[in-house]
Amino acid sequence: MKYVDLSATAEDDPRLSAGAITYSYVGVAHRSRVFLTGFAILVGMFVLGGYVMEAQFHKPFHALPGTHPLTAVMVLLLATSLVMHRLLEPISIVRRGILLAVVCLSSLRLIEIQSGSIHHPLSAAMARWLAPYSDMSGIETGANTAMCLGLMALSGLLLSRAPRLALWAAVLAGFISLLGATGYAFRLDVLFGAMSPVTVACLVPLALATMTLYAHRRIFRIVLSDTPVGFVARCQIGFSSFLMVLVAAAQVGDKFASATMQNLFLALVLWLIGAMNVITAGIYDRIDRRRRKVERDLVIAALHDSLTGAANRHGLELYFSGLERELEVGVLLIDLDHFKLVNDRYGHKAGDRILATVSTALRGRLRERDVLARWGGEEFLVVLYNVDIEGLATVAEKLRLIIQDMVDPLGEVEHFTASIGATLMGRGERALEPAVARADRALYWSKDMGRNRVTLWRDLPVPAREAARALKDDITRAKPDVSLTGT
Known part of the structure; x- marks a missing residue:
């Protein structure tokens, strides 16, 4: 089963803006709870059985502390409550009673320790009841053991009402149990205190089982995710x-x-x-x-435009803003002739294929410092850096011939051509739109003159150029510092 955090936002959950991150190991953690608690129950039963049979299961090493019957009882109660836990279901009355009993027993034991008295009525009563014939000298439920078990029980009680506080109680309980394990690993008595090795063998799996209740929380999801980091x-x-x-x-x-x-x-x-x-x-x-x-x-x-691979308007703007304007810049506006008929007759897939083919062919003939951008539906804009008027006319004609000689890769469209308008930008021009307006007027002149041809701005009749200049003045008055917009 793969768990998903539905409360996350796009800011802290990249799944909402990228590929989904799954947490299949969260399900593994929940399923492992049964085995962890089963092991703790088995050890606890061995300890109590050892007391009944007067065996030394509770203290396998004479030089080390032993496990008190009170500890074994709290371990069994806590393990039983964990086995009774069901995901997405409220805590039952029986389970709440078991957890309250563990909290009370651990609290009473801590009070006994803090009182400093030599009389420990709770521990003595538990020993008389469960181990009447065993030698209990040097065997007790230590403060670290009582605190660890109490925190785990408190975590279960607070799970639905204060989940964040319950989570930190479980983490602290796990820290205490692992501290005891570390103490035995490195022979540091101060770390395990009165906690016996058998108690450690019970508390570590119980603490892990308690923390699996919070496997879906962010602190554990990092480890349990299916990502390389996890x-x-x-x-x-x-x-x-x-x-x-x-x-x-x-x-x-x-x-x-x-x-x-x-x-x-x-x-x-x-x-x-x-x-x-x-x-x-x-x-x-x-x-x-x-x-x-x-x-x-x-x-x-x-x-870039996703269909053609040419730059989009944002990419063109970024390119144009980085140009050094000491040298002249040429602008070509290319429009595929009768392109609507291609879409109507052969379908939009054929039209998209033609656009992509034209874009690839044109980009292959341009220099690295030049740029091809998709300007509109079937329009392309070419910006040529460091070019004079003769070079501009030569490049425009070569591009027109490339399109004229192209063939459809699938052979559906027999023939297609393009009309081109060209102009040079003066060194004083800082915005691209006026030059595009001039190239656009030259482009329409190419279409008016029969299509499949190149028209330079300088070759336009005077009335046509005056109309374009009027358009440039309107743009300048509306927005003095014109820059590219759009995507």
């Missing part, structure tokens, strides 16, 4: 846990290991750390390359 995080957590187990094994067996074996073990640990760093670096490198590719694709999509 994969790296899971690998690092698993690798760190594996190293802790190795260190613990080395601490147990260091009395029996030679110096050579200890050095080999140290070398193995260092090699594993180096291997993990290399693997992580490779994964992050792939992530970075994907990110840069997406950025490049976004830039291309923002500056």
